[in-house]
Amino acid sequence: MAALIAASAIRTCLGDGSQTFARLLRGECGVGPLRQGDQDKLNVFAGYHVDLGVDLGVDLGDLVAGPDDPNRPFRAGTLLAAVVAEAARQAGLDVLSGRQRVVALVGTGLRELAAVEDWTLGGPAFPVERLHFGDVVRSALPGVADVVTISNACSAGGHALALAQDLVESGEADAVLACGADTMTQSMLVMIGHVASGRTERVRPFDRDRDGVLLGDGAAAVVVVPPSWPGPASGPASGSVLGRLVATGLSCDAHHETAPDIEGICRSMRDAHDRADRDPSAVDLVVAHGTGTALNDPAECEALRKVLLGAGGAPLVTAVKGAVGHTSGSAALVNVDVALRCLTTGLVPPVAGLREVLDEGIGLRFVTGQPVPAGPTLVQVNAFGFGGVNAVTLLEAA
Amino acid sequence: MTGVIQRVQRMTLSAWSVYLPGVPLGDALGDALGDAASRAISGEWARQDAPPPEQAGAVLGRKGLLYKEPATRLALCAVHRALGLEPGRRPDWPVDPRTAVVAASNLGNVETVAKITRAVTAEGRRAVSVLDAPNASSNIVASTAALWFRFGGPNVMICSGATAGADALRLAGVLLRARRADRVVVVGAEPADEVAAALQAVGSGARQSPLRSGAACLLLQAEPPAEPPADDVEFPQTYGDDVTSSQNRRRAVVELLPEGVPWPREPRSTVGSSGFDPVARWGYCYGAQGVVAVALAAHLAVDERHGVVGVADPGDPSASGARALVSTFEGWST
Numbered sequence: 001m002a003a004l005i006a007a008s009a010i011r012t013c014l015g016d017g018s019q020t021f022a023r024l025l026r027g028e029c030g031v032g033p034l035r036q037g038d039q040d041k042l043n044v045f046a047g048y049h050v051d052l053g054v055d056l057g058v059d060l061g062d063l064v065a066g067p068d069d070p071n072r073p074f075r076a077g078t079l080l081a082a083v084v085a086e087a088a089r090q091a092g093l094d095v096l097s098g099r100q101r102v103v104a105l106v107g108t109g110l111r112e113l114a115a116v117e118d119w120t121l122g123g124p125a126f127p128v129e130r131l132h133f134g135d136v137v138r139s140a141l142p143g144v145a146d147v148v149t150i151s152n153a154c155s156a157g158g159h160a161l162a163l164a165q166d167l168v169e170s171g172e173a174d175a176v177l178a179c180g181a182d183t184m185t186q187s188m189l190v191m192i193g194h195v196a197s198g199r200t201e202r203v204r205p206f207d208r209d210r211d212g213v214l215l216g217d218g219a220a221a222v223v224v225v226p227p228s229w230p231g232p233a234s235g236p237a238s239g240s241v242l243g244r245l246v247a248t249g250l251s252c253d254a255h256h257e258t259a260p261d262i263e264g265i266c267r268s269m270r271d272a273h274d275r276a277d278r279d280p281s282a283v284d285l286v287v288a289h290g291t292g293t294a295l296n297d298p299a300e301c302e303a304l305r306k307v308l309l310g311a312g313g314a315p316l317v318t319a320v321k322g323a324v325g326h327t328s329g330s331a332a333l334v335n336v337d338v339a340l341r342c343l344t345t346g347l348v349p350p351v352a353g354l355r356e357v358l359d360e361g362i363g364l365r366f367v368t369g370q371p372v373p374a375g376p377t378l379v380q381v382n383a384f385g386f387g388g389v390n391a392v393t394l395l396e397a398a
Numbered sequence: 399m400t401g402v403i404q405r406v407q408r409m410t411l412s413a414w415s416v417y418l419p420g421v422p423l424g425d426a427l428g429d430a431l432g433d434a435a436s437r438a439i440s441g442e443w444a445r446q447d448a449p450p451p452e453q454a455g456a457v458l459g460r461k462g463l464l465y466k467e468p469a470t471r472l473a474l475c476a477v478h479r480a481l482g483l484e485p486g487r488r489p490d491w492p493v494d495p496r497t498a499v500v501a502a503s504n505l506g507n508v509e510t511v512a513k514i515t516r517a518v519t520a521e522g523r524r525a526v527s528v529l530d531a532p533n534a535s536s537n538i539v540a541s542t543a544a545l546w547f548r549f550g551g552p553n554v555m556i557c558s559g560a561t562a563g564a565d566a567l568r569l570a571g572v573l574l575r576a577r578r579a580d581r582v583v584v585v586g587a588e589p590a591d592e593v594a595a596a597l598q599a600v601g602s603g604a605r606q607s608p609l610r611s612g613a614a615c616l617l618l619q620a621e622p623p624a625e626p627p628a629d630d631v632e633f634p635q636t637y638g639d640d641v642t643s644s645q646n647r648r649r650a651v652v653e654l655l656p657e658g659v660p661w662p663r664e665p666r667s668t669v670g671s672s673g674f675d676p677v678a679r680w681g682y683c684y685g686a687q688g689v690v691a692v693a694l695a696a697h698l699a700v701d702e703r704h705g706v707v708g709v710a711d712p713g714d715p716s717a718s719g720a721r722a723l724v725s726t727f728e729g730w731s732t
Contacts, residue, residue, distance in 0.1 A: 387541020
């Protein structure tokens with residue numbers, strides 16, 4: 001079985017989906033000075049921030065953050081509201097009439113813990129329900145049957161996508177918004193500052209001289225529908241679907257709290273290929289996780305070599321975190337948006353920040369410098385998170 | 399939660415535990431069941447002490463608990479008890495890729511987040527231990543359960559507020575039906591530290607009883623066949639010799655019910671605001687409450703021989719219609 005993707009909306013430091021893809025093709029990097037907390041105390045000096053001056057198209061009142069102050073909490077919910085409203089419009093979801101049962105699964109790494117930090121330092125108290133995203137999604141999409149916040153670290157969006165497909169395939173929902181949202185917390189930033197080998201100026205995925213990860217603000221919403229999807233119920237949407245969601249494989253390393261495990265990663269890839277009933281060699285493009293950390297990139301390369309190259313495959317490999325930072329809970333779905341655009345345009349953007357490929361990546365066909373007009377047909381999207389939670393998605397043209 | 403279930407969804411419940419430090423479960427249940435305090439409660443787990451998080455080593459063994467937050471320790475204790483492991487026994491079986499974990503917790507890491515924030519603001523990163531790094535990520539309860547017990551299947555952490563426990567149950571069913579796992583460990587855990595209590599006091603949960611530190615665990619398998627399954631499909635047998643044989647006979651069927659659907663069978667008793675109300679008696683486990691309620695219902699159905707027990711409002715008394723029915727196999731098949 002498979003599901004279709006009827007709409008996809010993202011926000012990154014490079015803009016919406018179309019803007020982000022255009023700037024990825026040009027090799028741009030959205031890094032800037034860190035705007036949150038005290039740079040010296042955190043030992044983090046740069047970040048990939050989104051300006052919040054977004055037109056939500058809906059009135060969320062005081063549920064969302066203002067446009068100006070990056071330290072103000074509830075920024076993740078603000079970005080989430082924007083992409084949920086946009087994706088619902090794009091898909092032409094008919095939620096209010098009751099004819100479609102629409103569910104939202106929101107993947108996040110850090111929830112709105114920034115609000116807890118703000119409160120700890122003397123900021124205002126807030127209703128505990130604001131830690132998760134139910135109210136924000138219900139306001140952005142009135143009539144949604146259910147909202148579940150899934151806190152699965154850096155692969156949260158991939159987990160939301162897997163469960164979204166399961167719900168659609170079993171007929172438990174007519175459409176599911178698989179969402180992701182994350183901004184930054186000081187408690188996570190300081191951990192990044194702790195383990196950075198130097199002063200990280202930008203993320204360099206798969207580079208021999210990479211020196212760590214930086215966070216990016218981000219949000220994403222992907223509308224997953226069954227193959228019988230009749231098209232938009234209303235609105236200006238074109239009625240065409242963006243791509244086919246073939247399968248998502250899941251695994252947990254059960255190996256280490258923070259370090260990745262090649263065997264656990266391989267299991268998630270094989271799970272995706274098995275569920276899709278595709279030979280691994282059929283994958284012709286990988287949109288990699290590629291965090292630019294000491295541990296992830298070699299482990300991810302080894303797993304790709306083992307599973308894809310080992311089966312006779314020779315995929316191109318690209319990654320976006322050099323351009324948009326690590327968008328944590330939305331990272332998988334940002335990658336999905338990019339993968340869908342690779343499928344529709346045929347173009348594969350280069351890995352921003354990659355100069356010389358690390359040893360473990362030898363043999364993998366990284367895209368560097370210029371975009372490649374490759375015309376991919378089966379794209380694998382990788383997402384791995386703290387705690388060894390892995391989600392690997394396969395997409396193809398509709 | 400309530401809006402999503404469209405039809406009755408059944409799962410097999412192979413084992414369960416409730417882990418509430420400071421609550422003398424045996425006595426409390428004995429009282430509630432209308433018998434004298436001398437009444438013997440049947441389930442072995444209900445007679446066991448639940449040491450508080452700082453003494454979790456008595457259950458889990460001493461090693462490996464440094465920098466494990468209270469909610470994580472509570473969750474590990476609940477899973478340990480549900481699996482029927484001997485005290486101090488550290489699992490050493492191979493990683494099992496067919497067992498998934500779905501955890502429910504909202505406030506597990508808020509104290510750590512607050513502590514790190516204060517330290518970094520006052521003194522900078524050198525005042526912060528990198529050993530707290532995993533705790534900065536909100537999936538720490540789910541991933542630690544997988545790591546500790548070597549569950550290599552899908553690992554999902556639900557942080558959706560009062561309905562988290564009920565959401566976890568439903569998503570466990572989704573994982574089973576999609577054949578992503580053969581077994582799902584559902585575990586709910588909440589702490590009641592100062593930060594958690596202060597945050598929870600501002601929410602709609604403030605209308606509830608005070609926050610109660612505790613955990614519960616359910617070991618679930620796919621929908622049972624029409625006849626009670628053969629012995630060789632029982633959950634805990636995968637996990638070594640020290641799972642007791644009595645544990646293997648304690649099985650039940652959980653049915654998650656859509657809003658407005660009448661009980662498929664009339665329950666002899668109910669857990670929730672209209673029956674035995676653990677929230678009123680012991681306090682509110684917030685995101686874990688839905689798991690606590692179903693585990694208690696299983697205890698009543700199987701160990702106390704009630705046969706069929708209803709769960710009304712398992713997570714949040716304000717979320718009407720979030721219901722489940724727990725039946726023994728005998729109660730279910732008749």
